[in-house]
Amino acid sequence: MRVLFIIQGEGRGHLTQALSLHQMLKQAGHDVIGAIVGVTAERDVPTFFSSAFTAPVTPIFSPGLVYNAKTNALEPFKTTLKAIRTIRPFWRSLKQVRAMIETHQPDVVVNFYEMLGGMTYALLRPSVPMVCIAHQYMAFHTNFQCPKGQWFYRQAFKINTRLTCFGANELLALSFDKQPDEPNQRVRVVPPLLRQEVTELKPTEGHSLLAYVTQPGLKTELLKAHEQHPEIPMDGFHSGATLPDQKVDDTLTFHAIDGKRFLEFMAHCKAIVTTAGFESVCEAAYLGKPALMIPQANHYEQACNAIDGQRAGVGTASSRFDLDKLIDYLPKHDVAVSEQFRAWHAQGYFMFMAALNRTQMPASGPSGGFFWTRMRHLLR
Template sequence: MRILFLVQSEGRGHLTQALSLAQIIQEAGHEVIGAFVGITPERAVPTFFRDAFNAPITPVFSPGLCYDSKTNALNPLRTALRAAGNSRALWRSLRQVRNAIDRQRPDVVVNFCELLGGLTYAVMPPSVPLVSIAHHYLAFHPNFQHPKGQWLYRQGFRLVSRLTCLGAREILALSFDRQDDIPSERLRVVPPLLRQEVTRMEPIEPKQTDDFLLAYLTQPGLTVELEKAHRQYPEWRIDTFHAGATAPDQVVDETLTYHAIDGQRFLDFMRRCRAVVTTAGFEAVCEAAYLGKPVLMIPQPNHFEQACNALDGQRVGVGLAAKGFDLKQFMAYLPQHDPQVSVRFRTWQQEGKRLFLEALTRAAAAGKRAKT
């Protein structure tokens, strides 16, 4: 099979999922012929993805999320208005994606929650079958965990998620644990996509870990909240990776250090740490669960998907959902954390290779039947 990717580049989750699936595809003897990566004027294709992805990468404009620079809260209205204001650029991107599919003639297109994928298949559908992959698609599952009293945010999240998978032959919902498929939604529940750099690591027993917390922050402004918590518990060593750090090690004081984003180094720290503190991005929480690390999951304000991730992660026992950097509550939780959660998670994750290859094979076969 020849497979083309479309990848959303907000955060690092969808990009690392694309790297993981590329590894599975190539090990099975198939070919990833390239990736279109959605970017904005403020967000280029990250270096870690360029370095690791061994096929041509094409940056293409796509609407991005807008955050309040003071509160770090997601601003849905500003996000929608900016997308509307860039309608001409968006249309050019759709034409660019459609033309590339016609020119490169892949057997399957895989979309990692990129809006361009769903819109292209909605307004100018190619003949090539589409498979959409994201944790977001659990929003279509009746067992999906979501905050109460946020009806408007929930509907908005479902709408945006639906737009990214329009025209998809199969919708693969990444999940912390096994759940029933929903055929009426074309929805199949599959394990998380983790890079080989993670799955090749052997988890360390809790008694053998180093006594420090590892923090991962997707927005530099969140360091203000982290430093407040650090001042309350200065005895706890915290190593923090975040996008605003410009050097490998930026020492703040004896027990707080910032680190520039480095995928392999981050995993090395995660393997050795006592526990993880992070915004509730799906990918980082899954990596921690695989390595047996309890997680304090702190959704960014107004970020409905992260709020859902935190509740879902708490449901399966990977950690504690919180509204802020409540280290006191987290420290009380750590002795109660069940190490068998990680064992169950790894067992489920190991089924992924088979399930993803089966889905791609079904889609490619259906595409060939449609042409004959």
Template sequence: MRILFLVQGEGRGHLTQALSLAQLVETAGHEVIGALVGVTHNRPTPTFFSEQFPAPITPLPSPGLVYHTRTNALQPSKTTWKALLNARTYRRSIRQIRDVIESQKPDLVVNFYELLGGLTYGFYRPSVPMICVAHQYLAFHPQFQFPAGQYMDRLLFKLTSRFTAWGAREMLALSFDQQPDVPGSRLRVVPPLLRQEVLDRKPASGDFFLAYTTQPGLVAELVRAHRQHPAIPLRVFHSGTQATEERIDETLTYHAINGQRFLDAMQGCRAVVTTAGFESVCEAFYMGKPVLMIPQPNHFEQACNALDGERAGVGLGANTFDLNPLLDFIPRYSTETSEQFRAWYAQGYYLFLAAMNRAIQSKSTNSSQHPEVLSAAGSGS
């Protein structure tokens, strides 16, 4: 089976998931022939992905999120406006995706939440089957819990997710725990995708807290939290420094974002403090580390992640980088939930391969059919 990846390049989550699935499919004897990665002018393809991905990578201009420079709050209106201003550029990217699919003729396309991938299938309807992989698709599960209120945010979030999966044979929803599939909505619940580097590590007990954020402006909040608890060693990985280790005081150090060093630190930390990005939370959960999840302001998706993480026993959601709730939670953290998570993760190899085989087999039986975008107010609303 020859597989082409489409990957949203915002943050590190979807890129890391693509690396993990590439490892999985190559272990099963299949071939990843390339990746089309959505990038913005200020967020090129990260080095960790380009160095580890096993096939050629083609960056494509793609819509990205816009954050307030001072508050780090997500700005949905400016995100939409910027996308509209660059619509002509994105149309060229869509045509490029179509041309690559037609010229390389893969057996399957796997889309990691790249909006332009869904639009390509909606407008051009390639004959190659596509499946979509992202934790965001869990929003269409009838048992999914949303933050109270915020109806418009919920509607826009689900509408965007539908468009990323326009034309997909199935949506594979990455979940902290096992839940029933919803075949009528093309929804299958699968375990998270974790890199082999995570699976190979044996967690140890440490005395320091590990923090991670891709938004440099949030570091100021971490510093305030550190000043309230100066005796607790805090290691902060963030995009605002290029230093391997920058000592700020006796118990505070900054580190440039690096996948291997971050996992080294997570392996021996006491707890993790981070924004509510799905991938980092899953890595901590696998290693049995309690997590304080702080959604970025106005970031509805991360608010959903924090609520779902609390439900699954990962840790606590919070509005600020306040270490006091985490210190109270640590004695109550159940290692049994982490063991259940690892057992759930172990089922992923077979579930992902089964989904890819279903998509390939459906090509002949459904060649005259093309799934359309379902109502954004459908299941899980």
């Protein structure tokens, strides 16, 4: 089977999931012929991905999220304005995506939560079947818990998520644990995608806390937490660090973002402190490391992840860098959660291969007016 990827380039989660599936497909004897990665003028394809992905990588413009540099809060209004201002280049991007699909004629397109994929299939209707993979598709699951009292953010999140998956044969919703499928929503619940670099690690019980901060504003919170608990050893990976190791004092060291080193540190830490991104929390759960999940301000998706992570028992959530909350939680953490998570993850290979094989069966789903049919159901 010849497979083409379309990947959201924001953050590291979707990119690492694509690397994991790439490894899985190669093991099964399939051919990943390339990857289209959504980028902006400020955000190119990360080196960790381009150096590890063995097929050709094509960066194509896609509107990105806008964060406040000081507060680290997601700014929905500025994000929307940016998207509106870039409609013309975005339309050119959609035509470029369709041209690549029709030229290379893969057997299936796998879309990792990139709007380029959903909107290309909605408006230009390529002839190749598409499967979409992301934790965000759990938003269409009846058991998925969301923050209360945030109706606007909830609707914006669901609309954005729907825009990534128009025309898809199936939505593979990555989940911390096993949940029933939602056939009416085309949702199949599947295990997280973790790279072999994670599953091959041999974790040990450490004494240091490991922090991963993707936005500059979180560095300030990390430093405040360190001032309150200078006795706790901490290692912090963040985008502002320029050297592999930048020692602040005897118990705090910053590190430049490095995927391989980060995983090595995670395997030997006591717990992790991170934003509520799905991928890092799953890696920690597999390695048996409890997580303090801190959703970024106004980031509804991460707020949902934090609630879901608490439900699944992989860690505890906080609105700020609150080490006291993590310290109180650690004695209560159930170590059996990691064993259950590993057992669930082990089912993934067969479930992903089955999903891709189903795309080669005769089509029986809705077509034609599917785009507008789903639009009418967005706010249900």
